[in-house]
Amino acid sequence: MKIPPVKGTRDFYPPDMARRNWIIDGWKxxxxxxxxxxxxxxxxxxxxxxxxxxxxxxxxxLFSLEDRGGRELALRPEITPTLxxxxxxxxxxxxxxxxxxxxxxxxxxxxxxxxxxxEFFQWNIDIIGVDDxxxxxxxxxxxxxxxxxxxxxxxDIKVKIxxxxxxxxxxxxxxxxxxxxxxxxxxxxxxxxxxxxTFEKLLTEQVTNKETVTKILNFMNCNSIPDIPKLIxxxxxxxxxxxxxxxxxxxxxxxxxxxxxxxxxxxxxxxAYYTGVVFEVHAVEGELRAICGGGRYDNLLRDFGxxxxxxxxxxxxxxxxxxxxxxxxxxxxxxxxxxxDYFVAFAKGYGGGTVYKxxxxxxxxxxxxxxxxxxxxxLSKLLKEASALNAKKCVIVGQEYLDNKQLVIKDMATGKQxxxxxxxxxxxxxxxxx
RNA sequence: GUGAAAGUAGCUCAGUUGGUAAGAGCACUGGAUUGUGGAUCCAGGGGUCGCGGGUUCGAAUCCCGUCUUUCACCCCA
Numbered sequence: 001m002k003i004p005p006v007k008g009t010r011d012f013y014p015p016d017m018a019r020r021n022w023i024i025d026g027w028k029x030x031x032x033x034x035x036x037x038x039x040x041x042x043x044x045x046x047x048x049x050x051x052x053x054x055x056x057x058x059x060x061x062l063f064s065l066e067d068r069g070g071r072e073l074a075l076r077p078e079i080t081p082t083l084x085x086x087x088x089x090x091x092x093x094x095x096x097x098x099x100x101x102x103x104x105x106x107x108x109x110x111x112x113x114x115x116x117x118x119e120f121f122q123w124n125i126d127i128i129g130v131d132d133x134x135x136x137x138x139x140x141x142x143x144x145x146x147x148x149x150x151x152x153x154x155x156d157i158k159v160k161i162x163x164x165x166x167x168x169x170x171x172x173x174x175x176x177x178x179x180x181x182x183x184x185x186x187x188x189x190x191x192x193x194x195x196x197x198t199f200e201k202l203l204t205e206q207v208t209n210k211e212t213v214t215k216i217l218n219f220m221n222c223n224s225i226p227d228i229p230k231l232i233x234x235x236x237x238x239x240x241x242x243x244x245x246x247x248x249x250x251x252x253x254x255x256x257x258x259x260x261x262x263x264x265x266x267x268x269x270x271x272a273y274y275t276g277v278v279f280e281v282h283a284v285e286g287e288l289r290a291i292c293g294g295g296r297y298d299n300l301l302r303d304f305g306x307x308x309x310x311x312x313x314x315x316x317x318x319x320x321x322x323x324x325x326x327x328x329x330x331x332x333x334x335x336x337x338x339x340x341d342y343f344v345a346f347a348k349g350y351g352g353g354t355v356y357k358x359x360x361x362x363x364x365x366x367x368x369x370x371x372x373x374x375x376x377x378x379l380s381k382l383l384k385e386a387s388a389l390n391a392k393k394c395v396i397v398g399q400e401y402l403d404n405k406q407l408v409i410k411d412m413a414t415g416k417q418x419x420x421x422x423x424x425x426x427x428x429x430x431x432x433x434x
Numbered sequence: 435g436u437g438a439a440a441g442u443a444g445c446u447c448a449g450u451u452g453g454u455a456a457g458a459g460c461a462c463u464g465g466a467u468u469g470u471g472g473a474u475c476c477a478g479g480g481g482u483c484g485c486g487g488g489u490u491c492g493a494a495u496c497c498c499g500u501c502u503u504u505c506a507c508c509c510c511a
Contacts, residue, residue, distance in 0.1 A: 004502070388472080
């Protein structure tokens with residue numbers, strides 16, 4: 001009876017695993033060099049925890065279960081609630097700022113489609129306890145640091161940056177009621193996806209006043225920071241929000257990544273909990289969904305029963321990234337090749353236990369060594385196997401071993417061979433000679 | 435949850451208005467090659483044509499259902 005893989009999951013055969021590790025190792029390496037420390041939590045949590053941040057609708061998109069004690073649990077669809085829980089538990093003893101990263105395996109019971117599966121990996125970085133937008137800039141810098149390292153240039157991708165705070169003060173200044181903001185965010189977030197007239201129509205339905213609609217459209221289409229003051233009043237609050245956006249770009253310029261960044265008032269993010277700088281990374285060409293997104297969230301720790309400490313972070317899934325890298329031909333280019341120090345072969349009739357003994361001795365000294373299971377194969381076949389494994393050197397056990405306890409060492413790159421005494425082979429070897 | 439397209443070997447695919455049509459390339463295994471690798475040549479294994487039903491003398495091919503995949507919508511943490 002054949003059992004197929006579960007909908008929306010992936011099998012990672014060795015070549016797929018190599019790609020996955022390459023991506024994840026890059027995430028981890030870049031996190032560490034940007035000063036982030038790794039953390040992780042359980043793969044399932046109380047169902048309740050995911051409702052705090054995201055509400056009840058989200059429950060339908062969770063894999064939930066009940067344990068034998070009747071506890072309502074769910075596989076984690078994101079790790080930020082876990083982060084909030086963990087930080088709150090030890091908040092008073094953790095040195096600030098908290099700069100943590102994680103690469104959790106996440107689960108969402110959504111219908112799979114391009115760049116979206118039911119099980120995936122996501123790189124998360126967060127800075128907790130810094131109000132200054134310098135922290136937002138550093139999160140963006142770290143994101144770019146990775147994307148740049150894997151070969152993506154400002155011609156390939158753009159970080160589109162805006163501010164929820166700026167949007168909020170703007171909307172309030174033109175008379176939008178506080179309780180309408182949230183539903184308006186959801187609509188504004190779709191601007192780039194909807195046709196222009198459809199968007200305008202939906203906006204008019206929500207706002208009714210034609211003049212207000214025009215003001216919002218003008219603001220949303222703004223992609224130049226110097227133009228912002230023309231659109232907002234010069235009251236303190238608004239000017240402060242505007243200055244903060246300017247400041248982010250100043251920091252990013254100082255950090256040398258301004259080429260990757262642009263202001264785009266159309267970036268809103270669907271989620272309610274963002275309160276400050278928000279950003280998404282998009283491919284310049286193509287219709288691909290956002291590669292990653294993030295922003296500042298001021299209230300999350302408090303919502304999870306902790307102190308009102310501000311935080312900012314970023315999440316990047318592996319699915320969309322992999323699609324983009326394939327399109328750009330950047331995946332596999334820099335993948336590490338198979339590595340093998342020694343292949344231990346034998347000339348027909350001379351194998352026996354010596355082959356396994358040599359391999360075991362090499363392994364015990366820290367070298368990788370492989371022997372063949374084809375006990376009756378000819379040397380030709382065995383060397384072919386050694387080549388397929390990308391072996392650096394090949395040890396051949398043959399007549400010389402019977403005659404003088406000597407082994408043939410063949411350098412697979414140059415083809416050169418030398419005779420070495422069995423006893424001296426291992427004493428000559430030092431790990432550095434790898 | 436809604437809609438559209440597609441399912442033939444491990445992978446990528448071909449397959450004539452329905453008529454000896456179960457095929458190719460790659461991959462895999464073996465041989466040429468009993469002491470010398472990456473190449474080449476030859477051979478071999480591998481398929482309930484997603485599954486079930488129907489139409490027909492006859493179905494990979496047409497029809498219905500179903501499952502899966504992909505894509506779009508919803509949603510996007």
